[in-house]
Structure formats: C-alpha cells, structure tokens
Amino acid sequence: MESKEAHLQEQQERFGEGDSYVIHDVLPTELAAEAYELVRTTVQWDQMLHKGGSVPRLIAVQGEQNVATLVKDVQTEQSQILYAPLYRHPADEQLACHAYSAIVARIAAVLNADPRLTAGGRTRLNHVLVQHYRDGRDLITEHADKTLDVFPGSVVVNLSLGATRHLTLRTKDKRAVTARGITQEQRLAQRVELPHNSVFVLGLETNRCWVHGIRPARVQCGESDGGRISLTFRAIHTYETTDGRFLFGGGADSTAPAVDAGSVILPNGAKYSLQPVIRNDEEAADRLYKAFSTENKSSKLTAPEIYRSGFNVI
Numbered sequence: 001m002e003s004k005e006a007h008l009q010e011q012q013e014r015f016g017e018g019d020s021y022v023i024h025d026v027l028p029t030e031l032a033a034e035a036y037e038l039v040r041t042t043v044q045w046d047q048m049l050h051k052g053g054s055v056p057r058l059i060a061v062q063g064e065q066n067v068a069t070l071v072k073d074v075q076t077e078q079s080q081i082l083y084a085p086l087y088r089h090p091a092d093e094q095l096a097c098h099a100y101s102a103i104v105a106r107i108a109a110v111l112n113a114d115p116r117l118t119a120g121g122r123t124r125l126n127h128v129l130v131q132h133y134r135d136g137r138d139l140i141t142e143h144a145d146k147t148l149d150v151f152p153g154s155v156v157v158n159l160s161l162g163a164t165r166h167l168t169l170r171t172k173d174k175r176a177v178t179a180r181g182i183t184q185e186q187r188l189a190q191r192v193e194l195p196h197n198s199v200f201v202l203g204l205e206t207n208r209c210w211v212h213g214i215r216p217a218r219v220q221c222g223e224s225d226g227g228r229i230s231l232t233f234r235a236i237h238t239y240e241t242t243d244g245r246f247l248f249g250g251g252a253d254s255t256a257p258a259v260d261a262g263s264v265i266l267p268n269g270a271k272y273s274l275q276p277v278i279r280n281d282e283e284a285a286d287r288l289y290k291a292f293s294t295e296n297k298s299s300k301l302t303a304p305e306i307y308r309s310g311f312n313v314i
C-alpha cells in the first residue's frame with residue numbers, strides 16, 4: 001500500500017522548484033458537485049482596490065476565528081478575546097476577514113485532513129482568499145505570494161472550482177537554457193492546468209524563485225469562457241484581534257516597544273504579547289509595500305531577510 005502510494009507520488013508531475021504539483025478530485029463527489037454554486041451564492045464578495053482601481057475579479061476573505069485568554073501583566077484577572085488570522089498582501093485597504101462560512105468550513109475540513117497539505121499535520125489551513133473569475137476575461141497578474149504572515153514550512157493550497165483555467169509560472173530570474181547546442185539566458189515558463197476540483201500545491205521554494213498568475217482564457221484555443229472560483233487556503237501565523245486593535249504572532253514586529261496591552265494565550269498554549277495595530281501611517285505602509293515588491297522580484301532573499309523583524313501596520 002505504502003510503496004504504491006510512494007510510486008504514484010513519484011510519477012506526479014512537479015512544477016517550479018519541484019515542491020509544487022496538482023492533486024485531482026480532492027473533494028468527495030457530492031461536495032464537489034455543489035461547491036461552486038454554494039460558494040458563489042453564499043460568500044460575501046468584495047471589490048478589491050489596488051493602486052486606485054478595482055482588480056479584475058471578485059474577492060472574499062475568510063478565516064478561522066478562535067478565542068484566546070487575555071492576560072494583563074499587572075492584573076491577575078483574565079478575560080477572553082476573539083482573534084482571526086491576518087494575511088497581508090498589496091491592496092489599497094486590507095479586506096475584512098469574515099469567519100469561515102458553512103461551505104468553506106466543509107471544504108477546509110477536507111483539506112486539513114490531508115497530511116500533504118498540512119506538513120504532515122504540523123500546520124493548519126486557517127485562512128482563505130476566495131476569488132471569483134466571473135468569465136474568461138477576469139485574471140490575476142503575475143506575482144509571488146507574500147509570505148510575511150505565512151507559516152514557514154507550510155504550503156499554499158489553491159482549490160479550483162468551475163471552468164478550467166491555467167496558471168502560468170515564470171522564474172523571477174533568467175536561467176541558462178541550452179537548445180540545439182546554443183545556451184541562452186531566459187526566464188523559464190510553465191503552464192499548469194487547473195480543472196474543477198483540483199488543488200494546486202504551491203511550495204514556498206517555488207514561490208521564492210517563480211511568480212505565478214492567471215491570464216485571460218484563450219477562448220479561440222478551446223479554453224472555456226465560464227466562471228471559475230479559486231479558494232487559496234494558507235496556514236497563517238499572524239493574528240489580529242477581531243476588534244481590530246491588536247495583532248500578534250509570526251509577522252508582527254517583535255522589536256516594537258513594549259506596551260501594557262497584555263498577552264494572549266492561544267488554545268494550543270502558545271503565548272504572545274499584543275502589539276497595537278498601526279493604521280494610517282504612510283511611512284510604515286510604504287516600507288511594507290517595498291518589502292512586498294522585493295518579494296515579487298527577488299529569488300535570493302528569504303522571507304526573514306525581506307521582512308526582518310516584522311510589521312505592525314495593516
């Protein structure tokens with residue numbers, strides 16, 4: 001049994017740096033049949049603004065909400081505080097993170113039960129960016145996913161529902177390619193087919209060295225003009241209290257001056273000090289934007305080198 005599975009895994013086509021691949025027929029048949037319509041009709045869609053314009057697709061953000069124990073250092077009294085994962089990426093304003101809706105929670109439960117998607121159970125897909133490509137014209141431009149808030153060692157899990165589209169992968173740097181005895185420096189490109197009910201697993205090494213995007217459908221080449229919904233699940237290790245006042249965790253600035261906001265103890269026992277969220281600080285927002293832009297371009301720098309001590313700006 002085990003060797004058959006290992007054999008199948010070996011045969012699987014690998015993309016990017018070899019840590020990325022497609023898994024087909026991920027959701028059980030019944031769930032796969034109703035998921036597209038249920039997500040489309042029940043999710044609260046938003047328009048996302050980037051550089052003053054609407055991006056060409058609809059977006060919704062959801063995450064697992066949990067209750068932590070709030071501990072004030074000077075008091076013995078404890079209270080409870082609600083928090084949710086925080087995933088920061090370039091947008092004029094971060095969209096509100098809603099609790100997992102019923103259909104998204106059902107999908108997340110299936111994905112979280114698969115050890116390939118959770119680093120063998122060590123990480124948890126606690127956040128999703130849901131995107132509706134309404135027809136073949138909607139797209140996402142090439143980018144690297146922003147890993148400031150992503151759990152190191154996790155994978156990005158991108159579930160496709162509806163019409164088949166293709167994801168384009170392209171190396172950030174030129175690489176030496178030899179064809180017919182001639183060596184040239186060029187950016188490599190790969191095309192990944194994303195049919196209904198497939199998951200594209202994006203490994204973080206591929207994300208460091210390659211950008212990815214979804215181009216408009218090539219209808220004349222047989223691609224469908226129909227709607228597609230992608231659910232990009234991530235394991236996030238930065239959190240925001242749902243009152244919007246504090247953040248904590250992996251992507252928060254660990255060197256910020258201590259405040260007496262107290263600490264939180266999560267259900268798993270982990271303890272973090274609360275950092276006040278910084279808003280409307282152009283200088284801080286600009287530094288974060290520059291770091292995002294570096295992640296789009298650099299294959300040399302790792303996330304800790306790009307984001308250093310973290311950020312408290314949203």
Ligand SMILES: O=C(O)CCC(=O)C(=O)O
Pocket residue numbers: 129131140145158167212213214230232
């Ligand atoms: O829709 C897709 O499959 C890609 C989504 C994506 O790349 C992202 O949300 O970062």
Ligand SMILES: [Fe+2]
Pocket residue numbers: 143144145212
């Ligand atoms: Fe992406």
